[in-house]
Amino acid sequence: MKNNNSQKNQKLRNDIILAVVIVFIAAAGLLLFVLTKQEGSTVAVKIDGVVTDTYPLSENREVSIKTGENDENINILTIKDGKASISEADCPDKICVETRAVSFVGETIVCLPHKIVIEITNEKTDDQIDVAV
Amino acid sequence: MKKHIRKTAVLSILTTVALVLSYVEAILPPIWAAVPGIKIGLPNIIIIFILYKTGLKDAITVSVIRLFLVALLFGNAMTLLYSAAGAILSIALMTLCKKINLFSMVGVSIVGGVAHNLGQILVAMAIFETSQIGYYMLVLAVTGTIAGVFVGIAASIILKRFEKIKI
Numbered sequence: 001m002k003n004n005n006s007q008k009n010q011k012l013r014n015d016i017i018l019a020v021v022i023v024f025i026a027a028a029g030l031l032l033f034v035l036t037k038q039e040g041s042t043v044a045v046k047i048d049g050v051v052t053d054t055y056p057l058s059e060n061r062e063v064s065i066k067t068g069e070n071d072e073n074i075n076i077l078t079i080k081d082g083k084a085s086i087s088e089a090d091c092p093d094k095i096c097v098e099t100r101a102v103s104f105v106g107e108t109i110v111c112l113p114h115k116i117v118i119e120i121t122n123e124k125t126d127d128q129i130d131v132a133v
Numbered sequence: 134m135k136k137h138i139r140k141t142a143v144l145s146i147l148t149t150v151a152l153v154l155s156y157v158e159a160i161l162p163p164i165w166a167a168v169p170g171i172k173i174g175l176p177n178i179i180i181i182f183i184l185y186k187t188g189l190k191d192a193i194t195v196s197v198i199r200l201f202l203v204a205l206l207f208g209n210a211m212t213l214l215y216s217a218a219g220a221i222l223s224i225a226l227m228t229l230c231k232k233i234n235l236f237s238m239v240g241v242s243i244v245g246g247v248a249h250n251l252g253q254i255l256v257a258m259a260i261f262e263t264s265q266i267g268y269y270m271l272v273l274a275v276t277g278t279i280a281g282v283f284v285g286i287a288a289s290i291i292l293k294r295f296e297k298i299k300i
Binding site (some may be wrong): 106113 | 211235236237239240243244247257260261262263266268271272274275278282285
């Protein structure tokens with residue numbers, strides 16, 4: 001019985017170590033992500049994994065993104081004050097509309113039902129590198 | 134023969150319970166709208182219980198039946214892909230963790246919860262061909278750990294209550 005108990009305590013300790021290690025790694029990753037983020041200059045629209053359009057974040061505009069076989073699915077991408085968001089969509093879950101506006105490189109808004117990913121990029125910098133080469 | 138029938142009946146009831154728990158989880162409001170995918174993983178209580186009570190084979194059987202029924206009743210082919218990836222990775226890693234005998238049910242459940250999230254994120258990365266959503270995993274790892282603790286405690290309570298009952 002005593003042996004059984006000590007084994008139980010050992011396992012409990014391992015459980016706690018496991019939880020702490022996972023949370024620590026995740027927190028370190030998030031911290032790294034927050035520290036290295038930079039403002040993007042463009043927003044790319046990906047449909048089914050393919051980039052279809054890229055817009056500069058500097059100009060305010062509204063774009064309707066049509067997907068589906070007969071263009072029956074609509075998401076409205078709004079660019080305002082250097083931030084991109086989905087202001088309207090006819091998808092069932094509306095998760096993309098609820099996602100807050102994005103402006104940092106690598107930030108995304110995802111619409112799972114319509115297979116759309118809105119991603120903040122920094123294409124101007126890419127061009128500059130190309131010129132330098 | 135009689136034992137076989139008894140086991141089939143009990144596993145059927147457990148499948149139904151897992152299915153109801155899936156439904157309860159589906160109608161709960163999203164915990165945090167900005168990060169989709171945060172879940173408690175209620176059906177995993179049943180899967181872990183079966184894993185400890187009767188073994189891996191039955192856990193896989195119940196899990197597969199649950200996945201298809203959930204997709205049929207409240208999902209579609211797309212959601213099946215996500216939940217199947219989560220479930221496969223989850224059961225595989227939980228079995229491994231149980232085998233090495235270092236963790237209690239709570240530890241195994243934490244691994245299961247985080248693995249479930251990881252499987253779904255990997256599928257999302259493959260479908261959208263972007264690694265950028267990977268940072269969601271960092272948030273999901275924390276919520277998956279918290280959820281895993283509760284699921285593990287619940288499963289160990291049920292296992293204790295069933296101690297004298299043979300399946």
